[in-house]
Amino acid sequence: MARKHTQFICENCGRVHAQWMGKCPDCGEWNSLVEQVVQGAAEDKHRPAIEGVPIGREDSDEILIPISKVQPDSTRRYVTGIGEFDRVLGGGIVPGSAILIGGDPGIGKSTLLLQVGHALATAGRKTIYISSEESLGQVRLRAARLGGDRSSMLAAAQSNLDIICNLLHNQRPEVVVVDSVQMVYRPDMTAAPGSVTQLRDAAARLIWLAKRLNFALLLVGHVTKEGAIAGPMILEHLVDCVAYFEGDRFHTHRLVRAVKNRFGSTDELGIFEMTDAGLLPVEDPSKLFLQNQKDSRPGSVILAACEGSRTLLVEVQALCAQSVFGAAKRKATGVDAGRVAMILAVLEKHAQCVLGDQDVFVNVVGGVRVHEPAADLAIALAVLGTLTGRALPTGVVVCGELGLGAELRPVHHQRQRLSEAARVGFRGFILPKSSSPAAKAPAGIDLFSCESLEHAIRHLG
Numbered sequence: 001m002a003r004k005h006t007q008f009i010c011e012n013c014g015r016v017h018a019q020w021m022g023k024c025p026d027c028g029e030w031n032s033l034v035e036q037v038v039q040g041a042a043e044d045k046h047r048p049a050i051e052g053v054p055i056g057r058e059d060s061d062e063i064l065i066p067i068s069k070v071q072p073d074s075t076r077r078y079v080t081g082i083g084e085f086d087r088v089l090g091g092g093i094v095p096g097s098a099i100l101i102g103g104d105p106g107i108g109k110s111t112l113l114l115q116v117g118h119a120l121a122t123a124g125r126k127t128i129y130i131s132s133e134e135s136l137g138q139v140r141l142r143a144a145r146l147g148g149d150r151s152s153m154l155a156a157a158q159s160n161l162d163i164i165c166n167l168l169h170n171q172r173p174e175v176v177v178v179d180s181v182q183m184v185y186r187p188d189m190t191a192a193p194g195s196v197t198q199l200r201d202a203a204a205r206l207i208w209l210a211k212r213l214n215f216a217l218l219l220v221g222h223v224t225k226e227g228a229i230a231g232p233m234i235l236e237h238l239v240d241c242v243a244y245f246e247g248d249r250f251h252t253h254r255l256v257r258a259v260k261n262r263f264g265s266t267d268e269l270g271i272f273e274m275t276d277a278g279l280l281p282v283e284d285p286s287k288l289f290l291q292n293q294k295d296s297r298p299g300s301v302i303l304a305a306c307e308g309s310r311t312l313l314v315e316v317q318a319l320c321a322q323s324v325f326g327a328a329k330r331k332a333t334g335v336d337a338g339r340v341a342m343i344l345a346v347l348e349k350h351a352q353c354v355l356g357d358q359d360v361f362v363n364v365v366g367g368v369r370v371h372e373p374a375a376d377l378a379i380a381l382a383v384l385g386t387l388t389g390r391a392l393p394t395g396v397v398v399c400g401e402l403g404l405g406a407e408l409r410p411v412h413h414q415r416q417r418l419s420e421a422a423r424v425g426f427r428g429f430i431l432p433k434s435s436s437p438a439a440k441a442p443a444g445i446d447l448f449s450c451e452s453l454e455h456a457i458r459h460l461g
């Protein structure tokens, strides 16, 4: 017999409650609880295995196995051949894994996953592309643009979760793309497609099926205005890997960063260029980000940044302008605003800068986001440069973390930063002193080791 019961899910935090309340006791949101009718556990074929063992059953002990007797999952990966995408995932797609790709509208999620699907189908993997928000005609149009319209990839335009699960059960694919998970819905639920309830259930069932049938699942997820995947954080917890498109769609290049990866390191960055033929990997990102940088000028500093396993040179720009209104503005793009505030305080205290009446803008050129504190020195020198009209000599690269006492702290991967600067043709490198013994200068590059901000400032002309 079908056993049904009713529960209430908070649309804001995703928590489940037994009864309706005006205000969610967990997140404090008003009118966020929606009713949901749930089928009994025994009837739901696709219920995740973790919920599948009823308390008190004798066979529940059978799930216990000594860890030494467990067969390790193979470390085999499906290599797509799209180098930048493989790099983000740590060397390719792990079979049975679930990967969530998020990004702003129109940034290129469908384009990338269509290319990935096409590459895997061409390599002989049975690949199914499920489009839940576009017609097959639209998918074919995009495929024709990308040169993948003759690939053996199978496609379906479907958003009904039951039909999708049955299809995958019968077809036994190796790779499945669902574009997008927000539009997939369970017909027996009253909640609208895209709501927290639908999204959580659709994702959980698809992921459970991927683990059971051992296919790689690539989910497209839309992001909210704040840049998080639309829906509860639970979606990010459910999947094995989350990668976001960074930056904006006003540049021709696109950055894809892994923010979670159970099979590789996080913070890996893939760099693509959007062209007529789709997203093409960028072979030399440092040259791409520095293409307009010929001579040095006040307010512009070249930073050797390390993002994941990749080193790239980016231009950090700053502008100080007399504030018109009472409160001076501080705006940071591509770097942490809190970090910029700290650097400005250090400059005021230790470099005698007067910034209280100045609007300060800091920007990393090209839409790149630099997360590491090694960017501190570049930001400080750029702000100081624009304030005093002084520039670093042409061909000098900078990196270093700034302490609150204006001391310079060593940074990791010093050797890679130096070789990247030498490879691109830079001739000088300003770096924190204590990291210099381990770091030998490559031929043709002068090292300027500095103990403090005060020492580094002397290089401004």
Ligand SMILES: Nc1ncnc2c1ncn2[C@@H]1O[C@H](COP(=O)(O)OP(=O)(O)OP(=O)(O)O)[C@@H](O)[C@H]1O
Binding pocket: 103, 104, 105, 106, 107, 108, 109, 110, 111, 112, 145, 249, 274, 275, 276, 277
């Ligand atoms: N002929 C073309 N040449 C270059 N770029 C193109 C061309 N056609 C489309 N694009 C780019 O592709 C982008 C759309 O890509 P895509 O549909 O993959 O994005 P999406 O992230 O899936 O969007 P949505 O969130 O709407 O599903 C456009 O914003 C545009 O930048």
Ligand SMILES: [Mg+2]
Binding pocket: 109, 110, 111, 179
């Ligand atoms: Mg799309």
